[in-house]
Amino acid sequence: MKNLTLGYKKEEILKNVDFKVKEGEFIGIIGPSGAGKSTLLMSVTGGIKVFDGKFEVLDFDLNNIKKKNLVKLREQVGVIFQGYNLVDRISVLDNVISGMLKEIPLTRAIIKLYKKKELKKAKEYMDIVDITKHSMKRCDELSGGQRQRVAIARALAAEPKIILADEPVSALDPKSAKKVMEILRKVNKTYGVTVIANLHHLEYAKEYCDRIVGVNDGQVVFDDKSELLTEKLVEKIYTNN
Numbered sequence: 001m002k003n004l005t006l007g008y009k010k011e012e013i014l015k016n017v018d019f020k021v022k023e024g025e026f027i028g029i030i031g032p033s034g035a036g037k038s039t040l041l042m043s044v045t046g047g048i049k050v051f052d053g054k055f056e057v058l059d060f061d062l063n064n065i066k067k068k069n070l071v072k073l074r075e076q077v078g079v080i081f082q083g084y085n086l087v088d089r090i091s092v093l094d095n096v097i098s099g100m101l102k103e104i105p106l107t108r109a110i111i112k113l114y115k116k117k118e119l120k121k122a123k124e125y126m127d128i129v130d131i132t133k134h135s136m137k138r139c140d141e142l143s144g145g146q147r148q149r150v151a152i153a154r155a156l157a158a159e160p161k162i163i164l165a166d167e168p169v170s171a172l173d174p175k176s177a178k179k180v181m182e183i184l185r186k187v188n189k190t191y192g193v194t195v196i197a198n199l200h201h202l203e204y205a206k207e208y209c210d211r212i213v214g215v216n217d218g219q220v221v222f223d224d225k226s227e228l229l230t231e232k233l234v235e236k237i238y239t240n241n
């Protein structure tokens with residue numbers, strides 16, 4: 001993002017933002033409620049209106065992207081929400097396999113056609129998030145932490161270049177939250193997937209992310225290595241205007 005201003009309808013939400021992400025980074029975005037963190041994150045999938053400035057993601061120019069390329073971009077970007085967005089009535093394994101499908105013909109019959117190769121891959125992803133022993137359970141039988149881990153495995157199944165995680169651990173207890181953060185780090189380091197996560201817990205951002213970006217009132221007010229985030233800077237990031 002270079003000098004980027006974007007938003008909804010006529011309202012500018014991000015203003016003059018400069019933000020560059022290197023391949024393979026693990027970035028935490030922090031800032032007060034309403035600052036524009038989710039807008040910043042989700043804009044990476046190309047759905048938010050650009051008013052001014054330059055915006056490139058992977059090889060795509062988001063200033064004027066064609067629909068066909070938007071689909072291609074979205075195939076390379078995995079998204080994980082606080083609400084998990086899994087299909088409850090099918091198994092963990094079927095959810096993970098569905099991540100490999102480009103379109104989503106989510107019927108068991110179609111998923112069952114999937115071959116040994118896909119099953120092996122699915123197992124690899126389930127192993128990474130430590131959910132293999134629950135692979136045949138329906139997703140509505142899992143705990144919140146387990147569900148979030150399935151969501152990560154499903155995102156991985158699409159072999160994304162980027163994973164966007166919007167408050168992936170906000171609804172979890174500390175132990176489950178740490179486990180999910182550790183898995184995101186493992187995914188980042190093992191597969192080199194770039195991870196950008198909105199986090200409400202500063203301590204997780206500091207512990208797990210390489211770099212922290214502080215957003216306040218639609219502007220980037222901090223952007224540096226995690227260890228350089230001092231108490232004073234945190235206060236500045238969370239100041240209400």
Ligand SMILES: Nc1ncnc2c1ncn2[C@@H]1O[C@H](COP(=O)(O)OP(=O)(O)OP(=O)(O)O)[C@@H](O)[C@H]1O
Pocket residue numbers: 008013031032033034035036037038039040
């Ligand atoms: N779909 C939308 N249409 C119009 N305005 C929106 C939309 N989504 C968000 N906004 C506005 O954009 C601003 C930033 O919202 P955003 O969700 O990006 O904040 P946030 O930093 O993620 O906050 P939180 O920490 O509460 O999740 C808010 O003023 C919000 O009302």
Ligand SMILES: [Mg+2]
Pocket residue numbers: 037038039166198
């Ligand atoms: Mg948000």
